[in-house]
Amino acid sequence: MEDFAKKYNMSDEELFSVMDHNALESEKVTAPRYSYWKSVFRVFFRNKINIIILTILAVLIIFAYVYPSAIGFDPEVDPFINVTNTASFHLDPQKAIKLFGFDLKWIFGTGGTGASTFNAIWNGSRISISLALICAAINMTIGIILGAVWGFSRKIDIVMNEVYNILGNIPSTLLTSVLVMIFSPSFWTLVFAMTVLGWLGMAYYIRTRVIIIRDHEYNLASRCLGTNIFKIASKNILPFMTSVIVLEIAAAIPGYISSEVFLSYIGLGITEQTLGRLIYEAQNAMVTPGWGWEFWTPVAVASVITVVLYVTGQNLGDACDPRTHM
Secondary structure, eight states: OHHHHHHTTOOHHHHOOOOOOOHHHHTOOOSOOOOHHHHHHHHHHHSHHHHHHHHHHHHHHIIIIIHHHHTTOOTTTGGGTTTTOGGGTTOOHHHHHHHHOSOGGGTTOBOTTSOBHHHHHHHHHHHHHHHHHHHHHHHHHHHHHHHHHHHHOHHHHHHHHHHHHHHTTSOHHHHHHHHHHHSOOOHHHHHHHHHTTHHHHHHHHHHHHHHHHTTSHHHHHHHHTTOOHHHHIIIIIGGGGHHHHHHHHHHHHHHHHHHHHHHHHTTOSOSSOOHHHHHHHTGGGGGSTTOHHHHHHHHHHHHHHHHHHHHHHHHHHHHHSGGGGO
């Protein structure tokens, strides 16, 4: 060491210095802080297409929930406001604007009673979207909680498999149709019909995913320490399935809107003027020359809403996958 000091003409004080030892400082990790949800939104908004889709979704939500309230739309009065004026029936946009003057509510023409198709569509969109969100919230909540416990507990798995084998094979559309016919057709009747067994498919899907990860070492350690099943499922399993859950919700919400439209189209929907009801009442206009706007505009709006909701959910689900956060 003396030769080294002489070679570089350095003193011992320059070669060596005493360093203080701090136990707390030695435990610090110099890696950047990681926030899961910040990473999710960073990945989501990194794709410029998602910004465009969210803008379209925001416009749809504003028209569905704000516009009817802003104009004071009354579902009991507005559909029949021009019922005595036969000249206002079944008008395309050009003829409606010519008769009533330019106004936003006439840009989709009029329906069979001379009412604004534009106003009716957004009032119907509000009902259809609300129905889908409520059904999704109920089915997803029950399905996720029950599915997590179902997949983790072998005793519950035995019982629930038999329940699923019996009830899971009942056609959902048939069951919903029967329940709507038994009870008076209304908003909450349809909610009940679409949720009475709607959670079962989600629960089984979550159960399958949970079985894949339930025997990982950290879950076995938690069980050995006496942690109850509910805490293990909520803390150790479900957080790792966020992307899967979001993807399922993304598919479910447009699915409920489509189901409502289909049931209304075949005459089994609710009495409120939903998108499906508007399509059902205007189905004859589809083949009548000059009346096409009355049918195709609610079809187009329903299609745009379902596609935008689905794509938003799919892209958000992809962003929730931690593997995309690198």
